Each structure stands twice: as structure tokens, then as C-alpha cells.
Amino acid sequence: MTTHTADLKASVLALKEPSSLEIRPRYEGSNICTWIGFKHVNYLVEEAVLNHLRQSGIAPGTIYEMYGLCTDIVDIDTRILHALHIDDTALAEVRTHRRAQDDELLFAVTLHVQRETLLKAVTSTVRVQFRLDPRDGGEQPVPASLAPFAVDRLTAVPGWAPEPVEVDLAADDLVKELTSGHNAYAWKFRIPYWYCHFTERQQMSGYLRLMEEAKDRLVADRGVSIKSLLDEQNWIPVVPHSRITILDEARMEEDLYVVLTIESVFKSFTYDSRMDTYVVRDGKLVQTATGRITHGYAVIENRRDWSLVPFDSRMNTALEGRAV
Structure with missing residues (x-):
């Protein structure tokens, strides 16, 4: 030895x-x-x-x-x-x-x-x-x-088999296909080298960045962007819980489809969203990661303190999937 x-x-x-x-x-x-x-x-x-x-x-x-x-x-x-x-x-x-x-x-x-x-x-x-x-x-x-x-091969769940996703890979707009009928927002993202490591794969920090961006994109799409709520109501989003699990590998310069789906709202104080990411590889839709994040909103009281606030009708409307 x-x-x-x-x-x-x-x-x-x-x-x-x-x-x-x-x-x-x-x-x-x-x-x-x-x-x-x-x-x-x-x-x-x-x-x-x-x-x-x-x-x-x-x-x-x-x-x-x-x-x-x-x-x-x-x-x-x-x-x-x-x-x-x-x-x-x-x-x-x-x-x-x-x-x-x-x-x-x-x-x-x-x-x-x-x-x-x-x-x-x-x-x-x-x-x-x-x-x-x-x-x-x-x-x-x-x-x-x-x-x-x-x-x-990276997978946090050995032997994991993806749930079948009913989607037409030949569709002109795969983003619309992935969100059709769901309270969700999605976009296509080309994986850059600075989201990767070891010359090959997207790393966990890249998924964390996408999870943050997904929230930003969804609320902006529904008329309650981070900046608008800051300017108009002095509200900021807060996160008590997040989780991301890698299911398969996503490679540098692949197109990654990122889908954020609102799953539930708890007593108008917090809501849970699920993030799923996919690549099209060898003619198949391959899920590379899944994650969940819980958001609430807080009002800024001063430069150090904030306190949670219940969602108002404007936020509840947005969380239901309607623009305000």
C-alpha cells in the first residue's frame, strides 16, 4: 500500500x-x-x-x-x-x-x-x-x-426514470408546448461555459441562478415584477426553502428548457413553485433537473428590518396565472 x-x-x-x-x-x-x-x-x-x-x-x-x-x-x-x-x-x-x-x-x-x-x-x-x-x-x-x-453519470436519484412528458418535439414553439394547460412560465436557455465546470457540465450554481431568474421572469410576465412591487408597495420576495436535484447531465452549449410551475398557495402568505429543466437529445426530451422553491413577500420597514405581509388581490391574481 x-x-x-x-x-x-x-x-x-x-x-x-x-x-x-x-x-x-x-x-x-x-x-x-x-x-x-x-x-x-x-x-x-x-x-x-x-x-x-x-x-x-x-x-x-x-x-x-x-x-x-x-x-x-x-x-x-x-x-x-x-x-x-x-x-x-x-x-x-x-x-x-x-x-x-x-x-x-x-x-x-x-x-x-x-x-x-x-x-x-x-x-x-x-x-x-x-x-x-x-x-x-x-x-x-x-x-x-x-x-x-x-x-x-450524474444523478441524485440512481435508477431514476423520467415521467413521460406529452409534448410534440416537432412543434414550432416547444416553450409553449411545455407550458400549455399549466400555471407556468418557460424559456429556452443556451448553457454558457460560465455556468459549467470541469469543461463539460452545468454545475449546481448554474441551476441556482436559473431558479432565481425563473421567478424574476414569471412575475414580470404577469405584471408584478420585482422592481414594480419595490417601487409601488415596498415589497420584496423572501425565500424560506429551496431545493434542486440533478437528474441527468446538462452539457455546455446545449439548449436548456426551463419551466417554472406554480403548484400551490398557502393562506395567501407563501407559494410553492416547481422548476424543471429539459434538453432535447437524440430526438428525446431529457429532464436534467427538478427543484422547488417557496416564496413569500415582505415589506421593507427600514434599511435593516422587514416583515412578512399577506398577498393582496393583485398578487393573488398573478399567482393564479393571469396578468394584472
Whole structure:
């Protein structure tokens, strides 16, 4: 047994030990007043998981260069309990999730933030896979200690088979086909290289960007854009929960069809939407990801504070699928 192989075995065991990291939100995430949006909260979770791998001795850059293993987040399920602000320092804690099997990398992530007391601000469950690089192998074969986590195709749900989608792929407007009869908005998006990593595939952060854009596009299409509600009612959208699950791979420069469907409204305070993404590949519609996000609205009270408000008739009309 080589020293490096022995070190990797020790690293896999070290993954089961908790790690911690002090981390600040990126300035880019402070879009309205000083609050940090859900996308950048998820970025903090992602950084905490990558730090956990590095502290355990399984650095993403190293295992890619040596073994051709691409580190991918394939499922991220995040609840925001308290808002983060741009100057906050969050204490991130990562540990193996209690439901994790021996052959999977499933982590529980918690972010704490200091207020009058130390508050639990964010909880998240994150699944990671090591994707074998399809372009070529690494400098060395994949060690036996990492082999259980290596896959030749990304999917957070092994053996997943897509639900059949009744759509005419020969239709002139596939976007209309995907939304016909549904309370939904969709558009076609060419995947750029800056949404990808490892030279090949769209990464989780790309899906997070699309989920944020989908909300922005839907409400603008229905006459209640983010800017109009800010100007006219001092309202901002808030997100207590989001989840994205990768079901298949989406590749650089493919056309991705993004569909956001409003599924339910809860007591005129929050609404749940489902995001589904598809590519047309080999004459078939292939679903690459699904996700859910919960939105509410809050009124800005001052530069630091906000409070939730019930939807008014204008918002309820928009959520029903009618322009206002």
C-alpha cells in the first residue's frame, strides 16, 4: 500500500468527523438593502461542503488532477431560518448526514449567525458525487477508497426514470408546448461555459441562478415584477426553502428548457413553485433537473428590518396565472 493510498483511506474516515468554517457572504448577494438572497446562502453551504472535503484530505482540485474525479453537488435542500446580512460572519458546521449510506456522500450543513445570541440561521442537506471525467482519465487510477463515490453519470436519484412528458418535439414553439394547460412560465436557455465546470457540465450554481431568474421572469410576465412591487408597495420576495436535484447531465452549449410551475398557495402568505429543466437529445426530451422553491413577500420597514405581509388581490391574481 502506498503512502498516498493509505492517506486517502484515512481521508475517507475523516469525512465522518465534523468540520467548521467561518465564512462571509459575497458582496454580490446583497441585492436589496443588506439582505443576502437564497442563491448566495446556498453558495455559503456549497463552500462549507468543499471546505469539509479539503479538511478531510479530499481536495476537489487534487482528485480531479490525479484521478480524473469531478466533484459535483447533485442535490441541495436548504431552509433559511434567519436572514443573513452582508457583514455577517457565519459559522458553518458540516457533518455526515445521519441517513448517509456507506457508499454515498450525504452531508448535513448548519450555518449559525451571531445576533443577541448565536442563532441557527440555515440548515441544508447536500449530496455530492465524484464524476469520472469523460474526456480522459487522471494521472493515476481511482483509488479503492474513493471508488464507491465515483459515478460515470450524474444523478441524485440512481435508477431514476423520467415521467413521460406529452409534448410534440416537432412543434414550432416547444416553450409553449411545455407550458400549455399549466400555471407556468418557460424559456429556452443556451448553457454558457460560465455556468459549467470541469469543461463539460452545468454545475449546481448554474441551476441556482436559473431558479432565481425563473421567478424574476414569471412575475414580470404577469405584471408584478420585482422592481414594480419595490417601487409601488415596498415589497420584496423572501425565500424560506429551496431545493434542486440533478437528474441527468446538462452539457455546455446545449439548449436548456426551463419551466417554472406554480403548484400551490398557502393562506395567501407563501407559494410553492416547481422548476424543471429539459434538453432535447437524440430526438428525446431529457429532464436534467427538478427543484422547488417557496416564496413569500415582505415589506421593507427600514434599511435593516422587514416583515412578512399577506398577498393582496393583485398578487393573488398573478399567482393564479393571469396578468394584472
